Amino acid sequence: MSAESGISTFRDSGGLWEKYRIEDVATPEGWYLNPALVLDFYNQRRKQLLESKPNAGHYALAELENYFDIHIITQNVDNLHEQACSTNVLHLHGELMKVRSTGPGQEVFDVDINHSEINIGDNCPRGFQLRPHIVWFGEAVPEIERAELLVEQADIFVVIGTSLQVYPAAGLLNNVRANVPVYLIDPHEMPNLPKHVTVIQKGSSEGMKELKSLLIS
Numbered sequence: 001m002s003a004e005s006g007i008s009t010f011r012d013s014g015g016l017w018e019k020y021r022i023e024d025v026a027t028p029e030g031w032y033l034n035p036a037l038v039l040d041f042y043n044q045r046r047k048q049l050l051e052s053k054p055n056a057g058h059y060a061l062a063e064l065e066n067y068f069d070i071h072i073i074t075q076n077v078d079n080l081h082e083q084a085c086s087t088n089v090l091h092l093h094g095e096l097m098k099v100r101s102t103g104p105g106q107e108v109f110d111v112d113i114n115h116s117e118i119n120i121g122d123n124c125p126r127g128f129q130l131r132p133h134i135v136w137f138g139e140a141v142p143e144i145e146r147a148e149l150l151v152e153q154a155d156i157f158v159v160i161g162t163s164l165q166v167y168p169a170a171g172l173l174n175n176v177r178a179n180v181p182v183y184l185i186d187p188h189e190m191p192n193l194p195k196h197v198t199v200i201q202k203g204s205s206e207g208m209k210e211l212k213s214l215l216i217s
Contacts, residue, residue, distance in 0.1 A: 001161040001204050042132040043117045049078050057204030058084035072145045074104050094134035103128030148212040151175040160185045
């Protein structure tokens with residue numbers, strides 16, 4: 001969803017993820033071995049986000065709130081949906097502009113956009129080191145049950161810009177009720193999709209433009 005805004009994805013060639021091993025920067029083990037490297041990686045991602053803006057796809061989703069009760073379940077950790085004024089956003093994998101205490105309470109704090117770097121020695125008020133508020137590989141996804149409930153209640157289900165390969169999020173398609181229209185917006189080929197899925201093989205901006213015309217024509 002955010003690739004058109006310049007946010008690096010797992011599949012990007014030459015992007016941030018290609019320069020680092022996921023095991024080193026996006027797992028609890030990586031954090032324990034080299035927290036400074038992990039903090040630096042997310043500082044770079046946060047800097048990239050602060051230089052980015054929502055794209056037309058984000059704005060189209062926000063505009064659909066004028067016609068539908070929209071709930072966004074995102075794997076993205078950026079805040080571009082919120083910047084585009086979407087009001088119901090559930091972040092499955094955490095949020096880049098928040099940090100979390102490594103102490104027992106795991107309290108969550110907003111990042112100051114004017115001082116967005118988090119380094120070793122930056123502690124919560126109780127003295128515990130701060131870490132990115134990100135769900136890393138190997139960690140539980142706290143919001144997945146809430147996401148499943150939202151999907152089970154949906155009258156229309158739209159998948160935008162995902163490879164459908166990262167679980168448990170990819171499994172949400174299985175929670176859609178029978179006979180509920182399902183749309184998939186992605187410029188890449190998606191083999192072995194269920195027959196009831198309507199594919200719009202375009203990027204998020206053009207794809208959302210087409211979907212919007214289909215839904216409110």
